[in-house]
Amino acid sequence: MSEWYETLDGVYGRAWSLLIRGTNDPKHxxxxxxxxxxxxxxxxxxxxxxxxxxxxxxxxxxxxxxASAKVGEIIADPRVSLHVWDKRSQIQLRLAATASLAPGDxxxxxxxxxxxxxxxxVEPPPGTPLEDPLSFxxxxxxxxxxxxxxxxxxxxxxxxxxxxxxxxxxRRVDGWAGQWLAP
Ligand SMILES: Cc1cc2nc3c(=O)[nH]c(=O)nc-3n(C[C@H](O)[C@H](O)[C@H](O)COP(=O)(O)O)c2cc1C
Numbered sequence: 001m002s003e004w005y006e007t008l009d010g011v012y013g014r015a016w017s018l019l020i021r022g023t024n025d026p027k028h029x030x031x032x033x034x035x036x037x038x039x040x041x042x043x044x045x046x047x048x049x050x051x052x053x054x055x056x057x058x059x060x061x062x063x064x065x066x067a068s069a070k071v072g073e074i075i076a077d078p079r080v081s082l083h084v085w086d087k088r089s090q091i092q093l094r095l096a097a098t099a100s101l102a103p104g105d106x107x108x109x110x111x112x113x114x115x116x117x118x119x120x121x122v123e124p125p126p127g128t129p130l131e132d133p134l135s136f137x138x139x140x141x142x143x144x145x146x147x148x149x150x151x152x153x154x155x156x157x158x159x160x161x162x163x164x165x166x167x168x169x170x171r172r173v174d175g176w177a178g179q180w181l182a183p
Contacts, residue, residue, distance in 0.1 A: 005159055005166045008178030012170055015093055015157045016055045018086055023053040030093075034083040035062065037073040037099075044073060045083075048148075058152045058172055060095070063104060066146040067125035074099045074148070082150060090161040097150035104145035120144040158183055 004010035022030025036045045052061035060082065064070060074080065078100065084093040109117070121141025130136060155176075158167040165183040170176045 003162070005162050008168055008170075008180070011157055011166065011168045012155070012176060012178055014091070015155050015170070016053070018084065018089065018091060018093065019050065019053045019060065020055070022050045022084065029086040029088065030084050033093075035070070036081040036083065037070050038077045038079070039069070039073045040076075044070070046070065058176070060097070060150040060152065062148040062150070064146050064148055065120050065122065065126055066144045067122075069127050070148075071101065071146065074101060080150060089159070091157060091159045094154075094156040095150070095152050096154035096156075097152045100149045100151065102147050102149065104142075104147045106142065109142045109145055114140065117142075117145075156181075 002010070004014045018030050022028050022033070025031060031050055032047050033050055034045050035048050036043055038044070048062045048064065050060065051063050054060070078098050080097050080099045082093075082095040082097060084091075084095075086092075104120075117140040118138040121139035121144040123137045123139055124130075128136075153172045155170045156167070159165060167181040167183040168178045169181055170178045
Protein backbone atom coordinates (compact mmCIF):
# COMPACT_ATOMS: atom_id res chain seq x y z
CA MET A 1 0.00 0.00 0.00
CA SER A 2 1.40 3.41 -0.90
CA GLU A 3 2.02 6.10 1.72
CA TRP A 4 0.09 9.41 1.52
CA TYR A 5 3.26 11.36 0.61
CA GLU A 6 3.95 9.26 -2.49
CA THR A 7 1.23 10.86 -4.63
CA LEU A 8 0.05 14.44 -5.15
CA ASP A 9 -3.53 13.33 -4.43
CA GLY A 10 -2.35 11.82 -1.17
CA VAL A 11 -0.52 15.01 -0.16
CA TYR A 12 -3.53 17.19 -1.02
CA GLY A 13 -5.81 14.95 1.04
CA ARG A 14 -3.36 14.99 3.96
CA ALA A 15 -3.20 18.81 3.94
CA TRP A 16 -6.98 19.03 4.27
CA SER A 17 -7.25 16.22 6.82
CA LEU A 18 -4.78 18.15 8.99
CA LEU A 19 -6.87 21.34 8.71
CA ILE A 20 -10.08 19.46 9.47
CA ARG A 21 -8.45 17.77 12.48
CA GLY A 22 -7.28 21.17 13.71
CA THR A 23 -10.81 22.53 13.44
CA ASN A 24 -12.30 19.62 15.39
CA ASP A 25 -9.63 18.82 17.98
CA PRO A 26 -8.83 21.63 20.47
CA LYS A 27 -5.64 19.82 21.56
CA HIS A 28 -4.17 19.41 18.07
CA UNK A 29 -1.25 21.58 16.88
CA UNK A 30 -3.21 22.52 13.75
CA UNK A 31 -5.87 24.12 15.98
CA UNK A 32 -3.77 27.27 16.43
CA UNK A 33 -2.18 28.36 13.15
CA UNK A 34 -0.31 31.62 12.63
CA UNK A 35 -1.94 34.29 10.48
CA UNK A 36 0.37 36.71 8.69
CA UNK A 37 -0.81 40.07 7.37
CA UNK A 38 0.92 43.14 6.01
CA UNK A 39 0.83 46.21 8.26
CA UNK A 40 1.91 49.76 7.50
CA UNK A 41 5.25 49.04 9.20
CA UNK A 42 5.90 45.55 7.80
CA UNK A 43 4.66 41.95 8.17
CA UNK A 44 2.69 40.97 11.32
CA UNK A 45 1.87 37.51 12.66
CA UNK A 46 -0.36 36.16 15.40
CA UNK A 47 -1.92 32.92 16.60
CA UNK A 48 -5.60 32.32 15.89
CA UNK A 49 -7.98 29.41 16.43
CA UNK A 50 -9.12 27.48 13.38
CA UNK A 51 -12.94 27.63 13.55
CA UNK A 52 -14.32 26.15 10.34
CA UNK A 53 -12.85 24.36 7.34
CA UNK A 54 -14.50 24.02 3.93
CA UNK A 55 -12.51 21.70 1.68
CA UNK A 56 -14.98 21.88 -1.23
CA UNK A 57 -14.87 25.68 -1.33
CA UNK A 58 -11.19 25.92 -0.35
CA UNK A 59 -12.04 28.18 2.58
CA UNK A 60 -11.11 28.55 6.23
CA UNK A 61 -12.90 30.60 8.88
CA UNK A 62 -11.36 32.38 11.85
CA UNK A 63 -12.93 34.72 14.40
CA UNK A 64 -11.57 37.98 15.75
CA UNK A 65 -12.39 41.24 17.51
CA UNK A 66 -13.49 43.90 15.04
CA ALA A 67 -11.33 46.48 16.85
CA SER A 68 -8.08 44.47 16.58
CA ALA A 69 -5.19 45.71 14.45
CA LYS A 70 -5.35 42.78 12.03
CA VAL A 71 -8.77 43.98 10.82
CA GLY A 72 -7.41 47.30 9.58
CA GLU A 73 -4.49 45.48 8.01
CA ILE A 74 -6.80 43.10 6.15
CA ILE A 75 -8.96 46.00 4.91
CA ALA A 76 -5.83 47.72 3.60
CA ASP A 77 -4.42 44.54 2.04
CA PRO A 78 -6.51 41.34 2.08
CA ARG A 79 -3.61 39.12 0.97
CA VAL A 80 -2.74 36.90 3.93
CA SER A 81 -0.83 33.74 4.74
CA LEU A 82 -1.67 31.03 7.28
CA HIS A 83 1.04 28.79 8.73
CA VAL A 84 0.58 25.43 10.48
CA TRP A 85 3.31 23.25 12.00
CA ASP A 86 2.20 19.86 13.26
CA LYS A 87 5.10 18.40 15.20
CA ARG A 88 3.54 14.95 15.54
CA SER A 89 3.20 14.39 11.79
CA GLN A 90 6.20 16.59 10.91
CA ILE A 91 4.07 18.57 8.45
CA GLN A 92 4.26 22.28 7.71
CA LEU A 93 1.44 23.92 5.75
CA ARG A 94 1.64 27.37 4.17
CA LEU A 95 -1.64 28.68 2.85
CA ALA A 96 -1.86 31.80 0.69
CA ALA A 97 -5.31 33.38 0.77
CA THR A 98 -7.48 36.42 0.33
CA ALA A 99 -9.26 37.43 3.55
CA SER A 100 -12.77 38.85 3.74
CA LEU A 101 -14.56 40.19 6.80
CA ALA A 102 -18.18 39.78 7.88
CA PRO A 103 -20.11 40.13 11.15
CA GLY A 104 -20.13 36.87 13.13
CA ASP A 105 -23.33 34.83 12.83
CA UNK A 106 -25.71 35.81 15.70
CA UNK A 107 -26.69 32.12 16.02
CA UNK A 108 -23.05 31.28 16.81
CA UNK A 109 -22.94 34.11 19.36
CA UNK A 110 -26.06 32.72 21.05
CA UNK A 111 -24.42 29.32 21.42
CA UNK A 112 -21.06 30.71 22.63
CA UNK A 113 -20.27 30.26 26.35
CA UNK A 114 -19.72 33.49 28.30
CA UNK A 115 -16.00 32.76 28.67
CA UNK A 116 -15.62 32.68 24.89
CA UNK A 117 -17.70 35.84 24.36
CA UNK A 118 -15.49 37.83 26.71
CA UNK A 119 -12.67 38.19 24.19
CA UNK A 120 -14.89 40.27 21.89
CA UNK A 121 -15.23 43.89 22.96
CA VAL A 122 -12.20 44.48 25.15
CA GLU A 123 -12.19 48.16 26.24
CA PRO A 124 -10.04 50.04 25.50
CA PRO A 125 -9.58 48.24 22.16
CA PRO A 126 -6.95 45.48 21.79
CA GLY A 127 -3.42 46.87 21.48
CA THR A 128 -4.15 50.16 23.31
CA PRO A 129 -1.21 51.13 25.59
CA LEU A 130 -2.19 50.76 29.30
CA GLU A 131 -0.77 52.40 32.45
CA ASP A 132 -1.62 49.25 34.38
CA PRO A 133 -1.85 45.73 32.84
CA LEU A 134 -5.36 45.23 34.28
CA SER A 135 -6.89 48.58 33.39
CA PHE A 136 -9.17 47.12 30.73
CA UNK A 137 -12.68 45.65 30.70
CA UNK A 138 -14.17 42.67 28.93
CA UNK A 139 -17.55 43.73 27.57
CA UNK A 140 -18.68 40.60 25.63
CA UNK A 141 -19.87 42.79 22.78
CA UNK A 142 -21.57 40.89 19.93
CA UNK A 143 -20.96 43.86 17.62
CA UNK A 144 -17.22 43.16 17.88
CA UNK A 145 -17.59 39.47 16.89
CA UNK A 146 -16.11 39.31 13.40
CA UNK A 147 -15.74 36.37 11.05
CA UNK A 148 -12.60 36.26 8.87
CA UNK A 149 -12.99 34.04 5.81
CA UNK A 150 -9.82 32.97 4.05
CA UNK A 151 -10.36 32.02 0.42
CA UNK A 152 -7.30 29.93 -0.30
CA UNK A 153 -5.47 30.20 -3.59
CA UNK A 154 -2.38 28.18 -2.76
CA UNK A 155 -1.59 25.32 -0.38
CA UNK A 156 1.97 24.23 0.17
CA UNK A 157 2.93 21.21 2.26
CA UNK A 158 6.38 20.10 3.32
CA UNK A 159 6.88 16.98 5.39
CA UNK A 160 10.04 15.95 7.17
CA UNK A 161 8.57 12.54 8.06
CA UNK A 162 9.88 10.56 5.07
CA UNK A 163 13.51 10.57 4.03
CA UNK A 164 13.97 12.18 1.56
CA UNK A 165 11.55 14.95 2.54
CA UNK A 166 8.61 15.82 0.27
CA UNK A 167 7.24 19.23 -0.72
CA UNK A 168 4.30 20.02 -2.98
CA UNK A 169 2.20 23.02 -3.96
CA UNK A 170 -1.46 23.14 -5.05
CA ARG A 171 -3.12 26.11 -6.74
CA ARG A 172 -6.78 27.02 -7.11
CA VAL A 173 -6.14 28.38 -10.65
CA ASP A 174 -5.08 24.87 -11.72
CA GLY A 175 -8.13 23.25 -10.10
CA TRP A 176 -5.84 22.30 -7.17
CA ALA A 177 -3.64 20.16 -9.42
CA GLY A 178 -0.39 19.66 -7.54
CA GLN A 179 3.25 20.26 -8.33
CA TRP A 180 6.17 18.61 -6.56
CA LEU A 181 8.82 21.09 -5.38
CA ALA A 182 12.41 20.65 -4.27
CA PRO A 183 12.20 20.51 -0.47
C1 LIG B 1 -3.46 30.10 21.57
C2 LIG B 1 -3.98 31.43 21.12
C3 LIG B 1 -5.16 31.50 20.42
C4 LIG B 1 -5.66 32.72 19.98
N1 LIG B 1 -6.82 32.75 19.26
C5 LIG B 1 -7.25 33.93 18.75
C6 LIG B 1 -8.40 33.96 17.90
O1 LIG B 1 -9.05 32.95 17.59
N2 LIG B 1 -8.78 35.19 17.40
C7 LIG B 1 -8.08 36.33 17.69
O2 LIG B 1 -8.46 37.39 17.19
N3 LIG B 1 -7.00 36.32 18.47
C8 LIG B 1 -6.57 35.14 19.01
N4 LIG B 1 -5.46 35.13 19.81
C9 LIG B 1 -4.77 36.41 20.12
C10 LIG B 1 -3.93 36.83 18.91
O3 LIG B 1 -2.80 35.99 18.81
C11 LIG B 1 -3.52 38.30 18.97
O4 LIG B 1 -2.75 38.54 20.13
C12 LIG B 1 -4.72 39.24 18.97
O5 LIG B 1 -5.73 38.78 18.08
C13 LIG B 1 -4.30 40.65 18.55
O6 LIG B 1 -3.73 40.58 17.27
P1 LIG B 1 -3.58 41.85 16.30
O7 LIG B 1 -3.18 43.00 17.17
O8 LIG B 1 -2.52 41.44 15.35
O9 LIG B 1 -4.91 42.08 15.64
C14 LIG B 1 -4.95 33.91 20.25
C15 LIG B 1 -3.73 33.84 20.95
C16 LIG B 1 -3.26 32.63 21.37
C17 LIG B 1 -1.94 32.58 22.11
